[in-house]
Amino acid sequence: MPQVAMASRSVASLLACVVSVVLLLSTSSRAFDTGAHSDLTRNSLNLYGYSRDAQHMGAFSNWLTDLYAFSPSMVAGLDVVPDYVAELETFHCNNLYSIVFGANYMARFTLNTIDAVKDAVRRGAILEYLAILGTSLHVYQDFYAHSNWASIKSRSRCDCYEMTSTFFDSLTLANGSVEAMVTLEPEYLGFITYSYGGRGYPHYNIFSANVEHGGYCEGTNSDSYVRPKFESTYSYAFAGSMEWIYNYERWAADASFVARAKSWTAGNFTAELYRDFNASFEVSYASTQLYFGESDGHWKGPGSGDTSTFAVSTARLSTDNQDPYQQLYLRNATPPVWSLLATPPLYSFLNTSTNSDGDVVADTASLRSTVGNFTSFRSLPGNYTNLTAVVVRTTSYNLSDDYTKLIGGKPSPWALISIDGLEFMDAPMQDTQTWTPFWTAIKFVPIQSTAVQIQYQLVTTADSSNWGKTVPIAPGDGILNVTFNTRTNTLSGDATGVHDTFATALSSSANGSQVTIYVDSRPLTCASAPNATGVVTFCDNTAYGELGSFPTCEASTLPPLGQSGGSSTRWLWTHSLLCACIYLLFIHV
Structure with missing residues (x-):
């Protein structure tokens, strides 16, 4: 019983x-x-x-x-709610x-x-x-x-x-x-x-x-x-x-x-x-x-x-x-x-x-x-407050046809960005070979930094056990390596010069694949008094959402999942539910 x-x-x-x-x-x-x-x-x-x-x-x-x-x-109506x-x-x-x-x-x-x-x-x-x-x-x-x-x-x-x-x-x-x-x-x-x-x-x-x-x-x-x-x-x-x-x-x-x-x-x-x-x-x-x-x-x-x-x-x-x-x-x-x-x-x-x-x-x-x-x-002591953000903003990417065919089509690229050794993983974009993503990696560093090491790697998601396939977007190993000076916003290394706005973004490419980014610095606090003009509603050098308005919701224009999946997609969905339930049963219930 x-x-x-x-x-x-x-x-x-x-x-x-x-x-x-x-x-x-x-x-x-x-x-x-x-x-x-x-x-x-x-x-x-x-x-x-x-x-x-x-x-x-x-x-x-x-x-x-x-x-x-x-x-x-x-x-609703199921009395299975744990107190926690x-x-x-x-x-x-x-x-x-x-x-x-x-x-x-x-x-x-x-x-x-x-x-x-x-x-x-x-x-x-x-x-x-x-x-x-x-x-x-x-x-x-x-x-x-x-x-x-x-x-x-x-x-x-x-x-x-x-x-x-x-x-x-x-x-x-x-x-x-x-x-x-x-x-x-x-x-x-x-x-x-x-x-x-x-x-x-x-x-x-x-x-x-x-x-x-x-x-x-x-x-x-x-x-x-x-x-x-x-x-x-x-x-x-x-x-x-x-x-x-x-x-x-x-x-x-x-x-x-x-x-x-x-x-x-x-x-x-x-x-x-x-x-x-x-x-x-x-x-x-x-x-x-x-x-x-x-x-x-x-x-x-x-x-x-x-x-x-x-x-x-x-x-x-x-x-x-x-x-x-x-x-x-x-x-x-x-x-x-x-x-x-x-x-x-x-x-x-x-x-x-x-x-x-x-x-x-x-x-x-x-x-x-x-x-x-x-x-x-x-x-707080000044070393915890005198900080500036290093912002790596991706404005576009494009995977070559040859590379896309090599991985079996339907790539889901994402950016793995290391800023002074701290890794930032941006959201994979499902089934997109070419896109203008909203990727914005932000790391705060000491404001006096003059040599911030940045490594930019474009990755495609194959599956959970292998999400580290690098898309070559720079000579050599395919990874872009630069040094960034927060005082002058100058890059050196695989790319040189100032590339700190949408208009001056740098393009890096290899074997037909390309990524376009800019690298900017923004102090956490301001050194001088606020502008007399009052509130700003538009900062064109920040993440999309910082523009002050959101009229069209372009973020939702990606193709729906499963358009070409058919029964395979249904099977994966069912499989994910069962695995998730196993997880919840073993841990939660």
Whole structure:
């Protein structure tokens, strides 16, 4: 009888899983596209001196914050919702309907993080320290990605990001008083994050008619380099990441422990670490809205989708029950690292910080405690703030007919760009031999840098086990290698001169294949006062979404997936569902 019951539950779980995966793949990611989170996390950890392994551990746990927030709870009427999903859904800064809501939320989350990191240090748990760091960075990055922060902090110039003040800069200046914060900077009266009523949120979404996240072509999000205000939002999230890590290390209150964490290596589990990190790329870009006939993966932008890769990569994740990195997030961990950050609940202010009329008011005690334990961005040492972005923007690519035939046709190119050793993976473009992509790789480096090494590799995606086929676009090994001077915007090496605008973009080619890029630098903050002309609505040397308008949604003009797939496409779709369900069954249910 127990075996029958177990089998019955397994069948029910499998059916729920199939439906949930369909719905999962037909909805937008509720955060920065996962690629942006990965870049922000590794870039900021890199500047603080964390090892390559530690950077990737932080990025993988950052990604799990999104992955583990999805479950069969998306299926109405099925009582299969694990408690952890509701908790993880609170990690995305949604449904914060005023600066008071936002301040209370961030204060509670900061205090929870302080307790969590101190506990990890007390137990000597370096892996948990890194996992909590990556997870907590995700939350603070979402505070900017899911709000209109970059809109209320409008830029007045295009030659720098004009990052004026982070949330904690303003809260600290106001001595922890939200009322004083609004008095000093009235624009905060317009602060809001988008409304989200899905899955674990029904009792948090108290104003259902508010702004929605949307997707690549609509909504308030700034999640991808195809969205309005993306680069501005990215700069604030990066500054927030820098101040968060600075404080996180001080909350640890153990310099020796922090030093060991920074130099951590994966050892015997190195292969698992990079397999997991690669899976974060593959599962994200390969997820697709096939249900609607669109190429809409969620690594950095639209145009991606590969059901066989999705199937293989999710199956790989589910096969290793000894993986120490996934174990940190499983329900049977003691405790799972995310649960430490969710206790007390992040939305408890809805019940504990209200006046007699039931209106949410500032949680004064938590806010004062937070400010007392936080050094804001503008007070950090200069080596963490005097930074400039190196921006590698791809304006077009073309694969030769000969190369396309060589790989069997229907290439899905993407760019693998290394900037001073930090790798950036842009979104594969499904079945496109020639295209004008939105690829924009951004790495912040010390502002005095005069010799930034850049390696540009154009890659085609064959399948999940072999996504490293280089398209030759330069002499020799086919990879473009240049040195970039951020002071003069001059290139040397395989290409020379200044190529820092659309108009002066350089073309590099080999054997008939070609890529056109420009390399620019944009300081995080501006050295001089804002322009007197006021808000700019057009910066023509930035990512597409930074133009200030989005009239035609050109991002969605890629050919739908499966147009020529027929029964093969249907088989791959079914295969991916089954593999995804196996993954969810082994890990989630």
